[in-house]
Every structure is written in structure tokens, then in C-alpha cells.
Amino acid sequence: MATEAGPAINPIEQFQLSKVLSINIGGHDFSLTNSSIYMILAVAVALGIMAIGARGGDGVPGRLQSLAEMAYEFVAGMVRSAAGEAGMRFFPMVFCLFLFILICNLIGLVPYSFTVTSHIIVTVALALLVFLTVVVIGVYENGLHFFKLFVPSGVPLAILPVVVIIEVISFLSRPLSHSVRLFANMLAGHITLNVFGGFVVMMLGAGAAVKALAILPFAMTIGLFSLELLVAFLQAYVFTMLTCMYLNDALHPGGH
Amino acid sequence: MDPVAAKYIGAGLAAIGTGAAGIGVGTLFGQFLNGALRNPSAVDGQFGRRLIFGFAVTEALGIFALLIAFLLLFAV
Numbered sequence: 001m002a003t004e005a006g007p008a009i010n011p012i013e014q015f016q017l018s019k020v021l022s023i024n025i026g027g028h029d030f031s032l033t034n035s036s037i038y039m040i041l042a043v044a045v046a047l048g049i050m051a052i053g054a055r056g057g058d059g060v061p062g063r064l065q066s067l068a069e070m071a072y073e074f075v076a077g078m079v080r081s082a083a084g085e086a087g088m089r090f091f092p093m094v095f096c097l098f099l100f101i102l103i104c105n106l107i108g109l110v111p112y113s114f115t116v117t118s119h120i121i122v123t124v125a126l127a128l129l130v131f132l133t134v135v136v137i138g139v140y141e142n143g144l145h146f147f148k149l150f151v152p153s154g155v156p157l158a159i160l161p162v163v164v165i166i167e168v169i170s171f172l173s174r175p176l177s178h179s180v181r182l183f184a185n186m187l188a189g190h191i192t193l194n195v196f197g198g199f200v201v202m203m204l205g206a207g208a209a210v211k212a213l214a215i216l217p218f219a220m221t222i223g224l225f226s227l228e229l230l231v232a233f234l235q236a237y238v239f240t241m242l243t244c245m246y247l248n249d250a251l252h253p254g255g256h
Numbered sequence: 257m258d259p260v261a262a263k264y265i266g267a268g269l270a271a272i273g274t275g276a277a278g279i280g281v282g283t284l285f286g287q288f289l290n291g292a293l294r295n296p297s298a299v300d301g302q303f304g305r306r307l308i309f310g311f312a313v314t315e316a317l318g319i320f321a322l323l324i325a326f327l328l329l330f331a332v
Contacts, residue, residue, distance in 0.1 A: 012330040079306070119287040181316040184323040191326055 009198035011191040015118055022253040038116050050099070071099065075240065083242035086251050093133070094247075096124065098240040105186065107234035109225070110199045117235075118186040120179065127179035130243045138250035151251040178242055185235050196221045263328050270325040277318020284310055 021032035027069050053068025061069060075095045079087045101117060108115025116122055139144040152165040203214035213239070289306050292299045 177316070180320060180323070181313075184319040185316070187326065188319055188322045191330075234308065234312050238309060238316075241309055 005200055009195055009202070011194035014114075014194055015187070017119075033210065035119065037224075038107060039104070040120075042100060042107055045107070046096075046099040053054050071095075078237075078241060079244050080249075082241065083248040083251060087247055090133075090244075093229050094240055094243055097130075097243060098236055100237035100240055101126070101182065102233065105236060106229075108186065108190065109228055109232060116118070117185050117192055118140050118183055118190055120183045121137060123179040123183040124175070127175040128150040130246060131175040134246045137247070138253060141249060141251060142253055144213050146250070146253050149249060161224065171241070174246065178239065182235050182239050183229055187253070189224075189231055193221065193224055193228060196224060263332060265292045267325040267328040270328060273292055273321025273324070274318045277315060277321065280317070281311060284314055 009104075013150055017033045017035055019031040019033050023030045049064065050068050053064040053066075056062060056065040059063060073232070075098050075167060076088070076091060079091050083090070102150065104116040104122075107113055108118065111112050137248035140150075142148075150164050150171065152163065152167070176211060200214050200221065203210050282306070
């Protein structure tokens, strides 16, 4: 450790993509990576929970059915409160987004696994999906009335051009903040977990007096893990909530 | 200035932004508690939806600052 020039703890290593199966189609790289495998795993888990959970139909639901019903009710409540009954058209997409992000986040917390959503490309893909859905559906449903979104009512004519420009910029920054929020939360969480874990190992490798103190970063790691569990749920919730709010803007531009 | 030193200094400066987010989150929860103690019956309606969501969006800005710090430390 003393001979290395860089930091002894390397938290970035956990985010490395590694090819599992090289697939090359027409010069383009479609390889199966560890990220792809974990995405497939997340989809399989989500499918499993919902397919088996929705099968029962018991009046008094068992655990898995209860879980599936609670997930449904939670997301449906979110969509209805943010976008109204018209928003339920998008419920399948919103539900899939929520389950995918939640399960990817949770799988990432398992030791030695890989967090799919800790890569900006994944979160940008999801955020762009939402953004393009909003723009396309907005223009399709409302025509040019959709651009009324950028012209808030009750603004004095003198500053209207400035307000419109600000509104357009803030609209265009939505996919950016939407994606970076999820990405940065996952990245920061996992880097912190890795660093504190590294502290435990470093302290155990040092002298006898320091060895006893290794319990402190260990306790911190436990606390951080529970925080990361909360953040996993919270970020999935916030991503989905914002998706519903943006969809509301598409369906009812200008708030009505 | 040595670029590696500049990286570390930049990362340290960027991490100050996380403290600023702490002010925002503290204000948010403080105001929530203020209102909750005056009108406890309104708490259940607001807690899950408004407070948690507002907290996450405010926290995000602090995490953006932390992201810049990490980018400087590990990715540049």
C-alpha cells in the first residue's frame, strides 16, 4: 500500500463493465456484459413477482400476491394523483419503470453484484424514454397547444420572451436532472459503501491498536447500507413520481 | 499547479456543495415539523407524498455536487 502512487482504495473498480459473451453484428458491439446479465435478472425477478403474484386471486391474499397487489396499488395511486384518470393509459410503462429501477437498485445492494442504474447510460436511456414519450404524446394529443406549456398565464408582456426562454431551458433540462439524480445517488452510495468497507480492511491490516478500532467503519458500513436501502426505494419512487408529473404535463399542458 | 493536486483541491471544493444541500433539507424538514406540530391531523396526507418527494429532489442537488467531486477524484 505504501508503494502505490494512487489511492489504496479503488471504489471505481466495482463499476467496470466486463463482456461475458462477445456478440458482433455488422461491426457493432452487441456483447452481453455483466450489466446486461443483471438487467435480465431484474426483469426476471419482476416478471416472477408479478406473474406468480397476480395468479392467485385469493380473497385473502398470501404474501406474494399481497406484494404484487401493494406494488400495483402504490404505482396506480401515484399515477392517478399526479396525472388523473387519463394518465392510467401510461400505467404499464410507469409500473415497468418503477419495478425495473427498484429491483435494479435492490439487486445492486447484494454484495459482489453489479448496480445497473449506476451507469449514466442506463439512466439516460430511461429518462430520455420518458422525455420523448412526453413530447411525442404531448404534440400528438394537443397539437401546437402543447407549447402553451412554455407560456405561463398572467405574465406581463414585457418580460414574456425572457420567461418563455427560461421555461424552454428548464423543460429541456428535465431529462438531464431526471437521469443524473438516479445515477448520482446510486454512484455516490456505492462508492461510499466501497470506501468504508475498504477502511475496515485497511484497519484490520494495520497494527494491533488500530485493529480494535476497525469496528467503527464496520458499524458505519451497516448504517450506510440501511441508508442505501432507503435510497434505493426513494430514488425509484422519485423517478416514477416525476415521470407521472411530466406525463401530466403532456396530457394537460398548462395545468388544465 | 500539479494537475493531481488541482484534482484533489477541486474535489474538496465541490464537496462543499453537499453541505449547502444539507441546509436545504434541514429547512424543509424544519418547516414540515413546524406545520406538523401545529396541525397534526394534516400530517398523514402530506408526509408520504409531499415531504419525501421534496426531500429527494432537494437531496439530488447535493448529490450532483458529490458527483462532481467523485468525477474529479476518479474519472479525470
